[in-house]
Amino acid sequence: MxxxxxxxxxxxxxxxxxxxxxxxxxxxxxxxxxxxxxxxxxxxxxxxxxxxxxxxxxxxxxxxxxxxxxxHKVRDQTPAGLRTSEFLAWYQTLDTYEGPQDTFHARHLSSAFAKKVMNLKCNFCHQGNDLREEAPNAHADNQGDTSHSLRKMIVPSQTCLMCHGKFPVEYMDGLEGTWPEIRVDFEDEETPNGCLTCHEDLYRTVRHQVTFLNSQAIEEEGAKGSDSCYGCHGGRQWYRISYPYPRNPWPDMEDIVDGTPEWAIDRPVQSDPRYRRAK
Ligand code: HEC
Ligand code: HEC
Ligand code: HEC
Ligand code: HEC
Ligand code: HEC
Incomplete structure (x- = not known):
């Protein structure tokens, strides 16, 4: 600091x-x-x-x-004297949190997992603020207006929500319930990743083609199991909604889905041009 x-x-x-x-x-x-x-x-x-x-x-x-x-590192103890080694922050109680407590930035920029699957830049989250506005409403950006966001506060709906939203089960062909419940029917020793039952060949197979993600490493992690996929799509959920992901066309899309489903009509059909990877 x-x-x-x-x-x-x-x-x-x-x-x-x-x-x-x-x-x-x-x-x-x-x-x-x-x-x-x-x-x-x-x-x-x-x-x-x-x-x-x-x-x-x-x-x-x-x-x-x-x-x-x-x-910088997290303190050894809080100002009130609670030792880091003896207490867990709430997010450390989640199964997805591995290793000792680390700072927010380290978890997104320099942890082994972050470096493997992501490639976040400072200005991915810090997109700048408007000098004329004394942050009239730090959360105003939910309406899609980014001009008022504090450079420090960032715009959660365009950043955090992408990887910390809820599991978007309602769009997934008849699936119901939570992933921990659903996965029981989809996974066994030979099929460690139930997401890929549907996402290997059938649906949305063109994914993560953006500069802030390492798409190949994500699929390599995914081959080991669904925890890594679920980690960014429900497992580290801080929000009640999920991010409205762009719906990039995939091979044989027309044969697999019948037209554009109603929920997807207003969705972008390509990833944000700012981050899109050249094909
Ligand atoms: C994943 C999104 C994200 C990325 C990537 C990111 N930041 Fe931040 N940054 C935040 C958030 C959110 C806060 C507010 C944290 C808080 O108040 O505890 C913050 C706070 C800060 C602060 C205020 C001081 C502090 O420690 O809280 C500085 C300075 C800063 N970031 C600089 C950077 C720089 C430089 C980079 C690139 C090396 C970077 N940030 C990358 C989201 C991000
Ligand atoms: C020329 C030096 C300089 C550069 C370059 C710079 N900053 Fe800063 N930044 C500062 C200073 C000085 C402050 C005020 C820090 C304070 O009061 O603790 C600040 C404040 C901030 C804050 C708010 C910190 C808080 O605690 O409120 C953030 C976030 C931040 N900078 C992010 C960035 C990012 C992202 C970049 C690159 C795009 C950047 N800065 C480039 C010097 C710089
Ligand atoms: C591109 C995906 C991505 C984005 C964007 C993102 N995160 Fe994360 N976040 C992760 C991953 C992956 C981890 C786990 C990293 C690890 O365990 O090393 C994580 C970990 C966390 C944690 C637990 C770790 C800690 O030290 O606190 C919090 C809290 C968190 N993120 C909040 C946020 C917030 C707030 C934002 C927006 C400013 C944000 N994240 C943006 C992927 C993302
Ligand atoms: C039973 C099949 C099935 C399983 C299992 C499944 N999905 Fe899906 N998923 C779908 C379908 C169908 C869609 C919507 C396809 C479309 O856009 O037409 C979808 C869409 C998505 C979307 C995009 C949502 C949006 O708002 O655009 C994400 C992200 C996703 N799935 C992630 C996952 C993850 C992660 C898992 C495992 C934890 C998983 N899915 C398991 C069938 C499945
Ligand atoms: C590090 C976080 C992270 C991990 C790990 C991750 N995703 Fe994603 N996923 C994202 C983000 C961010 C997007 C939106 C990218 C964009 O804007 O195009 C996304 C988009 C998607 C989409 C929508 C694709 C589209 O463009 O139509 C699907 C489906 C999906 N992910 C499934 C998965 C599956 C399956 C896995 C595991 C193999 C997985 N994700 C692992 C962060 C992640």
């Missing part, structure tokens, strides 16, 4: 020279050597935090000032 106290005492950002050099290398420099002489307010209001500059920002540019995002 950038220490505000330290910054208040020093007009200049100590140590930025070296870091700025890293930032400059490779990408066109929104952040440049001038960082070395940049004051706290100037850095804080750096245009890279806002649109349009944030759209093109690289992780290296953000990390030049926010290296702590990848470094």
């Amino acid at each position: 950038l220490s505000t106290l330290k910054w208040k005492h020093t007009a200049k950002i100590v140590g930025f020279g070296l870091l700025a050099a890293i930032a400059v290398a490779g990408t066109h420099s929104i952040v440049g050597a001038e960082q070395a002489a940049m004051g706290y307010d100037e850095a804080r209001w750096h245009p890279i935090h806002f649109k349009p500059a944030i759209d093109d920002a690289s992780d290296e540019q953000c990390l030049a000032c926010h290296a702590e995002i990848l470094d």
Whole structure:
């Protein structure tokens, strides 16, 4: 965490020279050597935090000032004295949470599992805010309006919901109940992944072709069992709804489904162009 106290005492950002050099290398420099002489307010209001500059920002540019995002660790104990080793946060009680407690950013950027299946960039979640708006409503974006989201608060309906929504069972041909109930009928030793009973050849087989996911690694994990699939499609559910995924056409789609189902009429038929992988 950038220490505000330290910054208040020093007009200049100590140590930025070296870091700025890293930032400059490779990408066109929104952040440049001038960082070395940049004051706290100037850095804080750096245009890279806002649109349009944030759209093109690289992780290296953000990390030049926010290296702590990848470094810092959870505290050994809470301010009230509860030791991390003796207590579990609620999300640690889920079966999907492996290993000791780690920071939110580490779980999305640097944990072994995150690195295998995802490729999230800073600006995937931090999409910038509008300087003129003092966040009139941090949750306004549920209506699809992204302009008011705080850069810190991000837009959950366009980010978190993608991997932390509910299992969208209502669209799945007659399936009912929860996945832990359903899987009993779909899985055995020879069929470790019941999702693939339907998603191997029949439905939505063109999936995850976006730059923020590692589609091949996801299928490799999926071959071992359904926990990894369910993990992003219901197993780590923080929301009551599921994300309205784009419905990318797949081979033999016309032979398998009869027209567009009613629930899918308003769905995009391709992944977000910002992240779409070239075929
Ligand atoms: C030139 C240095 C610099 C660069 C480059 C930079 N930031 Fe910042 N950022 C700051 C400073 C300084 C603050 C104020 C920090 C504070 O008050 O603790 C800040 C604040 C933030 C905050 C709010 C922190 C809070 O606690 O409210 C977020 C989120 C953030 N930056 C993300 C980013 C992202 C994402 C990028 C890359 C697109 C980026 N920053 C690039 C210097 C920078
Ligand atoms: C998966 C979405 C996601 C990604 C990817 C992400 N962030 Fe964040 N970031 C958040 C959220 C949500 C918060 C608010 C966390 C909180 O308040 O506890 C946050 C908070 C921050 C803060 C405020 C300080 C802090 O520690 O809470 C900074 C600075 C920041 N992010 C920078 C970055 C940088 C730099 C990157 C890329 C290396 C990055 N973030 C990647 C979602 C993300
Ligand atoms: C592209 C998919 C994806 C997106 C987007 C995403 N997550 Fe996650 N999230 C994961 C995965 C995968 C894990 C498990 C990582 C691990 O166990 O190492 C996880 C873990 C978590 C955890 C438990 C771990 C912890 O340290 O707290 C929380 C809470 C969480 N995510 C909240 C969020 C929030 C809030 C957002 C939006 C800012 C978000 N996630 C965006 C995939 C995603
Ligand atoms: C009995 C067959 C069946 C099983 C088992 C099954 N699905 Fe589905 N799934 C479907 C069908 C059918 C659709 C909708 C196809 C379409 O778009 O026409 C679907 C759609 C989806 C969608 C897209 C939902 C949306 O809103 O666009 C996701 C994500 C998904 N399934 C994930 C899974 C995961 C993960 C599992 C295992 C945990 C699983 N499915 C198990 C049949 C199944
Ligand atoms: C790391 C999180 C993650 C994992 C693991 C994951 N998914 Fe997904 N899945 C997503 C996201 C995010 C999307 C939306 C991608 C996009 O925008 O095109 C998605 C989209 C889908 C869709 C809709 C595809 C379309 O474009 O029509 C299906 C079906 C699906 N996933 C099934 C699965 C199955 C089956 C597995 C396991 C083999 C799995 N997912 C594993 C995050 C995940």
